[in-house]
Amino acid sequence: MNHTTYRTLDAAGIRDLIAGLPDIAARLGGTVEHWQVREVSDGNLNNVFIVTGHTGEVCLKQSLPHVRVDPAWKMPLDRTFFEAEWLRAVQPLAGALTTEFLHFDPVLYVLIVESLSGHTVLRSALMQGVDWPGVAPRIATFVAHTTFGTSLLARPFEDVFTARGIFCANQALTRITLDLVLDHPYRDHPRNHWEEPELTPIVLDIRSSAATLMAVENLRRRFLSQPQALLHGDLHTGSIMSTPDDTRVIDGEFALYGPIGFDCGMFIGNLVLHYFATPDHAARQATLQDIAAFWACFQEQFLILWNMNEAAPAGTLRPLAYGPAARVAQQAFIDEILIDTIGFAAVEIIRRLIGYAHTADFDAIADPQQRGACRAGALAFAYHVLEHHAEVVTIGDFLLNLGERGKTGL
Amino acid sequence: MNHTTYRTLDAAGIRDLIAGLPDIAARLGGTVEHWQVREVSDGNLNNVFIVTGHTGEVCLKQSLPHVRVDPAWKMPLDRTFFEAEWLRAVQPLAGALTTEFLHFDPVLYVLIVESLSGHTVLRSALMQGVDWPGVAPRIATFVAHTTFGTSLLARPFEDVFTARGIFCANQALTRITLDLVLDHPYRDHPRNHWEEPELTPIVLDIRSSAATLMAVENLRRRFLSQPQALLHGDLHTGSIMSTPDDTRVIDGEFALYGPIGFDCGMFIGNLVLHYFATPDHAARQATLQDIAAFWACFQEQFLILWNMNEAAPAGTLRPLAYGPAARVAQQAFIDEILIDTIGFAAVEIIRRLIGYAHTADFDAIADPQQRGACRAGALAFAYHVLEHHAEVVTIGDFLLNLGERGKTGL
Known part of the structure; x- marks a missing residue:
């Protein structure tokens, strides 16, 4: 009989679990009964807790057998397993840009990582009006190093x-990404929803x-059949925690092998959502610069790594x-990533406006009419990009279109 | 202690194994002591036996812990496992065009399939001068149905x-395909070899x-990062057994998820080798027709399946x-398969002339000078195709070039 079966942990269960993990207990410091356990779950899927001791703090994430915000939506527990595998794979490549992996429990599906209590979720920080020009290059560094x-x-x-096999x-x-990002928004589906009637004609178009x-x-x-690299798989501004000087990518549970442009596109798409949600002209300009900086920095670093690699590490394919x-072929590879990036950015924008999971970016706009106009502007932009996907192929095309369309709602 | 470990079977071991498999024993008929076991190994990798009883016959294939023709070259045993998995996957799709799967022993790595004693290996049949116009369309049917x-x-x-995970x-x-087909021939490597000095300048070019x-x-x-479909992975004319009316694809141990054009290219590449090895004008014309028929038939059947599929089987992605x-996108998909096909055909031709594993096609040419000229013609053709890969993009371009170059050596 198997006594070590899954159960959903409460604060007491979490203390018991950590008490059995000497390294983590030592990191917290003090004794079990003094550890504070605080639930901070705010994603859609999992329970998340911060555990604080005398000398340290850790973050604990447990999969539930269902979607956290919708218990009727059943789901396998293994998502923290994949997040743990993802963390182990990316830490040697860009560890300073994610959270330290501390422990994974394969029975309870509990992942324990470094806590980031001084950091703010990037989406919230952007909504509060911060201008952190270091973030986009750091995310570019993260994506370039982990995908390459x-x-x-x-x-x-x-x-x-x-x-890939894992x-x-x-x-x-x-399946969630496929359905919610790449399928449901493009047809009638009960999970779609939007508030503003001005979005409806664009949806119909x-x-x-x-x-x-x-x-x-x-x-x-392409999402399903271009396994170029290990992706984060959900790289929106809510999967990033930052201070002005330190940026971390979290929540890698959607990790899969896929096209590199998917990660780039998720990030850029969420910057575009912020762009349309920000009434302030200077903040919009800063966001355009963030997008340009992200792409320039990604491209530069990816190519630096590739050219260093011509020295051919043991076992890799020796370039012929x-x-x-070779330079022409490299550039073709990068250009293909950019075309994917632009497309995936557009579908991310669309699903955040008319699909199941919206973002908070626009909630700060008090005036309903202005909010509707801003959302409609973002949706129209994404539609334009997909409709003219064959012509919007450089980051300049993309930013030019964004600048033009961005006049809406201001 | 594990008593059921791997051992290489001899005739007695094979009889014992089959005696324990009632269905297969019944198929053979008669009693164990009357079963005849005949070794017919002629590939590079495995032991192969035909077992004959009073009423039936089966074919038995066992992996060895090394390459059969080179015991110093160690190799894992699991290749018959992958062949068994491949057979199980393709039989519901094109079972009449391969051999019936009868049994797999995961300890001895023994695969037992239907025997094809009335069939001839296609390469040998072609060398004997047969004209079997049904073969190329049947292989096209096999590839279209199994890949789609x-x-x-x-x-x-x-x-x-x-x-894909499997x-x-x-x-x-x-790794063997990667090294022997796509790497070693393009540089100095001890496994490369060729006899005729007239090949050397082309190799250097x-x-x-x-x-x-x-x-x-x-x-x-593309071979490693376009997992479009389950491929046979080694679809040369030695992996096909045929009569005038019945054609079977065998030896799926190289199976992998890859670009569909890889299977098409292996088959066409081997027809091209036969083309250059056949001095007879009519036989050459028949081979050109086989290549044209293969591609036309593959394309037609793949598109028929795709268009039937618009009725969207449960769980597949509903076409948007x-x-x-959609017709334009389908044609782009097929054109991409053809560009891959042409490229992989060329690398297959090259490796069969200057790499590790040559083919017997040219051995029938008695005159060394003519043999050298024919091989040089084939090599120059493949070089031309790769050198002008961006321009040789239709089956017409390919056949036109082949017809032109084919004058060499005649």
């Missing part, structure tokens, strides 16, 4: 195939545009060609 | 990801052409767009 380092460009194919099993969360639907179908196929031809 | 049916176009992504582990044989090396590098990356836009 888990790709065939950096590792023997055997390592990549083994990792993340191929993260199907429940991949999106759903009746063959070019737009084909662009989405292409993105959907160097020189100008 | 194991792809995201036909199945929920969960099924596809699970299958075949991600077939790393020893994927290939290795110093940046365009060719970039084309190969691109194919290598129908009509003209």
Whole structure:
């Protein structure tokens, strides 16, 4: 008989668990009865707690057998397993830009990581009007290093195939992305919703545009069949915690092998949402600069890593060609990531406005008419980008369109 | 203590094994002591036996812990496991075009399948001068049905990801393909060899052409990062057994998820080798027709399956767009398969002439000078195709070039 079965932990259960983990208990300091356990769950899926001792603090995340905000929506427990695997894979590559992995319990599906109590969720910080120009380059660094380092460009194919095999099993969360980001918004579905009537005609345009639907179908196929690198899989501004000087990517439970442009597009898409939700002209300009800086920095670092790699680490594929031809091929690879990025940014914007899971960015706009106009502006921009996906192929095209459309709602 | 460990079977061991498998024993008929066991191993990797009873016959294949033709080259045993998994996956899709799966022993790594004693290996049949116009369309049918049916176009992504996860582990044989087909021939490597000095200048041209090396590098990356469908992985004319009316694909141990054009290219590449090895003009014309028929038939059947599929089986992704836009996207998908096909055909030709594993096609040419000229013609053709990969993009371009170059050696 198996006595060590899953159960949902309360504060007492959490204290018991940590009491059995000497390294983490030592990090907290003091004795069990003094540890404070505070629930801070605010994502849709899991229970999250901060445990504070005399000398330290840790963050504990437990999967539930259902969606946290909708217990009728059943879900396998293994999502913290995939987050733990993701953390272990990315820490050697960009550990300073995520949280320290401390422990994973494969029976309780509990992941314990470093706590970031001095940090703010980036979405909230942006809504409070911060201007942290270091964040976008840091996220670019994170994406460049983690995607390059888990790709065939950096590792023997055997390592990549083994990792792909692991993340191929993260199907429940991949299904959520597929449905909520790449399917439901494009048809009638009970999980879709939006408040403002001015969004409706744009929604109808999106759903009746063959070019737009084909662009989405292409993105959907690329999401599932271009396993270029290990992705975070949900890299929105709510998956990032930051101070002005220190930025961390959290919540890697959606991790999968996929097209690198998916991570880039999620981040840029959420910056665009912030752009449309910010009435302040200077803040909008700063956001345009963040987007430009993200892409420039990602591209630069990815290429630096690739060119360093021509020295061919043991077991990787020795590049056959160097020189100008190789440079052309590299640029084609980067350009393809950018085209994906632009497409995935657009679908992310759309699903945050008319799909199941919206974002808080627009909630700060008090005037309902202005809020509706800002949301409609964002939706129209994303529609334009998908409808003209073949022409919006450089970051300049993207920013130019964004600047033009951004006049709406101001 | 584990008593059921692997051992290499001899005839007596094979009789004992089958005596314990009532269904297979019944198929053979008669009693154990009358069963004839005949070794027919002729591939590079495994032991293969035909077991004959009073009323039936089966074929038995056992993995060895090394390459059969080179015991110093160690190899994991699991390749018959992957062949068994491949057979189980493709039989519901194209069972009449492969051998019936009868049994797999996961300890002895023994696979037992239907025997095909009336069939001839296609390469040998072609060398004997047969003209079997039904073969190429049957192989096209096999590839269209097995690749479509194991792809995201036909199945929920969960099924596809699970299958990809299984075949991600077939790393020893994927490494062989990567090294022998897509790497070693393009540089100095002790496993490369060729007899005729007239091949040497072409080899040097290939290795110093940046365009060719970039084309190969691109194919290598696509081989490892476009898991469109479950491939046979080694679809040369030695992996096909046929009569005039019945054609079977065998030896799926190299199976992996990869670009569909890889299977198409292996088959076409081997037809091209036969083309250059056949001095007879009519036989050459028949081979050109086989290549054209293969591609036309593959394309037609793949699209028929795709268009039937618009009725959306449960769990697959519902296509978002129908009509003209969808037709354009379908054609783009097929065109991409063809570009891969042409590239992989070229690398297959090259490795069969200057790499580790040559083919017997040219051995029938008695005159050494003519044999050298034919091989050089084939090599120059493949080089031309890779060097001009961006321009040879239709099956017409490919056949036109082949017809032109084919004058060499006649």
